[in-house]
Amino acid sequence: MSEIPFKNPGWAGNTGEFDLTEEQVRGDDLVGKRPVDGGHPSGAASYPYMVADRNPDATLFEGPYRERFEKILSRYPDKQAALLPTLGLAQEIRGHVSPESMDRVAELLELSPAYVRGVATFYTMYNKQAVGRHLIQVCTNVSCNLCGADEVLEAFLRYNDVEPGETTEDGNFTVIEAECLAACGFPTCVQINSRYYENVTPTDVPGIIEALRSGKAGER
Numbered sequence: 001m002s003e004i005p006f007k008n009p010g011w012a013g014n015t016g017e018f019d020l021t022e023e024q025v026r027g028d029d030l031v032g033k034r035p036v037d038g039g040h041p042s043g044a045a046s047y048p049y050m051v052a053d054r055n056p057d058a059t060l061f062e063g064p065y066r067e068r069f070e071k072i073l074s075r076y077p078d079k080q081a082a083l084l085p086t087l088g089l090a091q092e093i094r095g096h097v098s099p100e101s102m103d104r105v106a107e108l109l110e111l112s113p114a115y116v117r118g119v120a121t122f123y124t125m126y127n128k129q130a131v132g133r134h135l136i137q138v139c140t141n142v143s144c145n146l147c148g149a150d151e152v153l154e155a156f157l158r159y160n161d162v163e164p165g166e167t168t169e170d171g172n173f174t175v176i177e178a179e180c181l182a183a184c185g186f187p188t189c190v191q192i193n194s195r196y197y198e199n200v201t202p203t204d205v206p207g208i209i210e211a212l213r214s215g216k217a218g219e220r
């Protein structure tokens, strides 16, 4: 795995008195590319945020992804119950869930397009428009806010010269504000694709962006 050239590598193990590698903390299975066959169900929720092979023009639910869709269906009592993971799979393939993707999901699950749109637009975790290769979500909720999250958000926006929700011209970065990411003990928490960066301060921002740009922070 690449070496991360800044203080907080994105997991809690290297804070405090610990000195652990990411593999030791998370285990080898959860580090690296997402498995096309879906792997263990417990990992599936993070795949829609991984970047490998993401393609906004890809055909939905074909080939191995058709098998994934069938696998998802087999875990639920009826098609309607499979809606959330199916939307997740659409986002995993294309990086976002467009109105066209929602219609395709509705067709496959024999639901009305309005029902699928109602569900997809309720959840902020589904990207409704295309995002950059790295989706940067800065938590500005209470704990992070008290520890300077607004300045961290501002630093990401200014360093990339974008407004919230905008993507940089090179298509690399989209910066958005997020509600609590459930890492309140490590403020400010920033989720970039499927990975958490914790205890982030404004001065960490250039190092994180450049590590991502150069590939040193890995692709997840």
Ligand code: FES
Binding pocket: 139, 140, 141, 142, 143, 144, 145, 179, 180, 181, 182, 183, 184, 185, 187, 188, 189
């Ligand atoms: S308030 Fe930021 S992770 Fe909970």
